[in-house]
Amino acid sequence: MAYPDRREGVWAQSPGWSPKQSGTCPTQEQVASQVAVLRKAQEFFQACDVEGKGFIARSDMQRLHEELPLSLQDLEDVFDALDADGNGFLTPEEFATGFSHFFSQSNPCQEDAGEQVAQLQEEKVYQSRGDGDLGHVDQDEEAQFQVLMDKLGAQKVLEDESDIKQLWLQLKKEEPHLLSSFEDFLTRIFSQLQEAHEEKNELECVLKKKIATYDEEIQHLYEEMEQQIKNEREQFLLKDTERFQARSQELEKKLFAKEQELERLNQKQKRLEGQCMALHNDKHETKAENTKLKLTNQELARELERTSKELQDAQQQLESLQQEACKLYQEKEMEVYLVTESLQREKSGLLKQLDFLRERNKHLRDEQDISFQKDKAAKANTAASKTSWKQRSGSVIGKYVDSGGILRSQSEEEEDVFSVPRRKGSLGLSTYPLTEEEPETNEPGAEGPLRRPLRRIISIEEDPLPQLLDGTLEQPVNKSAEVKGPSSQGGEGPIQQAPPLALSPTSPRGQPVGKEDFYQEESSPSTPDRLFKIVFVGNSAVGKTSLLRRLCEDHFSPGIAATVGIDYRVKTVNVDGSQVALQLWDTAGQERYRCITQQFFRKVDGVIIVYDLTAKESFLSVRQWLSSIEEAVGDRVPVLLLGNKLDNEKEREVPRGLGEQLAKENNLIFYECSACSGHNTKESLLHLARFLKEQEDTVREDTIQVGCPTKKKSCCG
Ligand SMILES: Nc1nc2c(ncn2[C@@H]2O[C@H](COP(=O)(O)OP(=O)(O)OP(=O)(O)O)[C@@H](O)[C@H]2O)c(=O)[nH]1
Ligand SMILES: [Ca+2]
Ligand SMILES: [Mg+2]
Secondary structure, X not given: OOOOOOOOOHHHHOHHHOOOOOOOOOOHHHHHHHHHHHHHHHXXXXXXXXXXXXXXXXXXXXXXXXXXXXXXHHHHHHHHHHOXXXXXXXXXXXXXXXXXXXXXXXXXXXXXXXXHHHHXXXXXXXXXXXXXXXXXXXXXXXXXXXXXXXXXXXXXXXXXXXXXXXXXXXXXXXXXXXXXXXXXXXXXXXXXXXXXHHHHHHHHHHHXXXXXXXXXXXXXXXXXXXXXXXXXXXXXXXXXXXXXXXXHHHHHHHHHHHHHHHHHHXXXXXXXXXXXXXXHHHHHHHHHHHHHHXXXXXXXXXXXXXXXXXXXXXXXXXXXHHHHHHHHHHHHHHHHHHHHHHHXXXXXXXXXXXXXXXXXXXXXXXXXXXXXXXXXXXXXHHHHHHHHHHHHHOOHHHHHHHHOOOOOOHHHHHHHHXXXXXXXXXXXXXXXXXXXXXXXXXXXXXXXXXXXXXXXXXOHHHOOOOXXXXXXXXXXXXXXXXXXXXXXXXXXXXXXXXXXXXXXXXXXXXXXXOEEOOOOOOOOOOOOOEEEEEEEEOOOOOOHHHHHHHHHHOOOOOOOOOOOOEEEEEEEEEEOOEEEEEEEEXXXXXXXXXXXHHHHHHHOOEEEEEEEOOXXXXXXXXXXXXXXXXXHHOOOOOEEEEEEOOOOHHHOOOOHHHHHXXXXXXXXXXXXXXXXXXXXXXXXXXXXXXXXXXXXXXHHHHHHHHOOOOOHHHHOO
C-alpha cells in the first residue's frame, strides 16, 4: 500500500490555494485566505492524524465524533467526499483540496478567505521583517521559489530541490531574462514528471487489481481443489468402506465355516475319544489273550522242536536205509553184470571155438573119408573108431557138418546160437560137465531139459553191466583174433584152452560183440550211476548198425555187411548232469533172425524201431515190430521210432507226416535222422535216455514213498 508522503511541504502545494488555479494570477487577498484555509486544514488534519501517520483513515475521522457536533454518518459522508480516489485513506492533498472546496462552498464571502490569507501573509511578513533586511530579501526569494515549486508540484516528484533552488537563485541574480524560460522549462519537466507519476500510480492500481484478481482466482482454484480433494477422499472412503464391508462379510462367512468345522472336529474328537476308550479296554483284554497265546506258542514251539528232532532222526534213518538199499542194489547189479559179462565173453570165445571145431570136423571127416577108403580092408580094426565120430557129429558141431552149410534154417540157427554158450559155459564157468551135455546133443532137434538155462545165458535178461562200472575193462578188443591161432589143435584141445574171460566177444561175422564205448560227448570221467538196455530193431538194411556206429564212433562207413545174430555196444551219455550208461543192442533185421530178436525184447528198458524213409516196406513193417514188442513186454517199454536216411531226401518214400501220425497213434517218440550225416542221432537217443531216467526216478520216488526199496523192474521178473 502506498501511503501518502508525510511532509510539511504538502500544505504549500495544495491545489485549493494554488495561485494559478484560477487561471489568473491571484490577488494578495485570495492568497491570504487560501493560506488561512490551508492552515486550518493543516490543523484539522493534524487533529485527525493523532499518531502522525501522514494520512487519515476512516477510523481516525470517526474519533472526531466526540469533539465535533457531527454524527458518525456525517463524518462518514465527509470522509467519502474527501476520499477522491476511494482507496479508504485521506492524503494531505485530498484533505487540503476537499477542505478548501468545502470552505469555498460554506463561506460564500471570498473576501473573508482572502482576508484571512492576506492576514496570514501579513503575519508572515511581520515575522520575516523581524529578522533584518537581508533576511527579508532571502525570505522573499525563498517564498517565491516555494511558490514556484508548489506551482510546479515538485514535491511530488523531487526529493531534493536544493540544486534547482541554487540554479534558480543564480539565474535570478545573474541572468533574470532567462528565468522565465527556466521556469517554463521546469514547468514542462515537472508536468511530464507528474504525468509519469500518475501513470505509475495507475499502473500500480491496475497491478494491484490484477494481483487481487489473481489472488481471487488462486483462492477459487484452491477452493476448487480443496473441494475435489474432499470429494476424492469421500469417494475413497466410500470405496474403502465397501471393500472393508465385503471383506468383513467374507471373513465372517469363513469364520462361520471354521466354527462349523471346529464343531464337527469336536464331535469327531469326542467319538474318537470314545473309540480310544473302547480300544484301551480292548487292549487290556488283548494283552491278557496275547500272554496266553504266547504261552501256547512257546509250548507249540517246544513240541515242534521235539517233532522236528524226531523227524530228523527218521530222515537220517531213512537216508541210511536208502544208502544201504542203493549199495545193495549196486552190488547186486555188479554181481549180475560180472557174471553175465564173463558169460558173454565166454560165449564169443565158444563161438570161435565152434568155428574152429567146424573146420576141425570137416577136416576130420575128410581125413575119415580118406582113411575109410584107404583102410577099407581093415574094417574090423576101424569099427571102434567110427562109432566115436558118429557120436561127435551128433553134437552141435555135427549139426553144421550134417547140413554142409553155415546157416540152414532159422530155427536151426537159433539152436546153434544158444547151444554154443552152453557148451562154453560148461567149459568155463558152468557147473555142467561136458559129458552130461553130449548125449543130448546127439539128437539135434530134441528140446532137452538143459535148453532153458542155456537160453537164459544168452538172453539180455542176464546181460552184463558195462565193464566201466567196475573199471576192469582195459582189455584189448580184438584179442579173439589172436586166440584163434593157438586154438587150432585137434580134439578137445581148443575147448580146454578156452579164451580168457577178458576177451572181447565177436559176432559170428567176426565183428566184435559188446564193445564198451568210451566215446562220450561230455568226456566226463565220472562213473555212470545207472544203466539202461535198449534194443535196435527194424527191417534189414534200414541202417541200425550204421546208426550204432554213428552213435558210438561218430563215424559212418557206407558198405556194411548185414548183421548176423546180435551185437551190443555201451554208450554213456550225460542226462541232465547224471551219467547214464546205455547198453545198445544191434539185432539182425533179416527175416530169419527175427526169432532171436524176439528174445531180446523181454528184458529191455527201451526199444528203437528204425525204418528207412526211402523204403516204404520198412515203414509198413513198423506195425509188425510194434506188435512183436507188445507181445513180448506189453506196452511198458518206451519206444523210439526213427526214420533213417534223412540225408537221402530225393528218394524219400515215406512222408514225415506218416511217421508222426504213427508215432502219435502209438505214443512213440519220433525223429527223422541220418546215420550218414549224424543229424538227430544223438538228440533222439538223449530223448529216450532222459525219458528212461525220468521214468526210473518216478519209480524210485514211488518206491521210497511206499517204503520198499526194491526196483520195479526186478519185481516183474
Ligand atoms: N544214405 C544213407 N545210407 C545209409 C544210412 N544208414 C545206413 N545206410 C546204408 O544202408 C545200408 C544198410 O545199412 P546197415 O546199417 O547194415 O543196415 P542194418 O539195419 O544194420 O541191416 P541188417 O544188419 O541187415 O539188419 C548200408 O549200405 C548203409 O551204408 C543213412 O543214414 N543214409
Ligand atoms: Ca484517498
Ligand atoms: Mg546191421
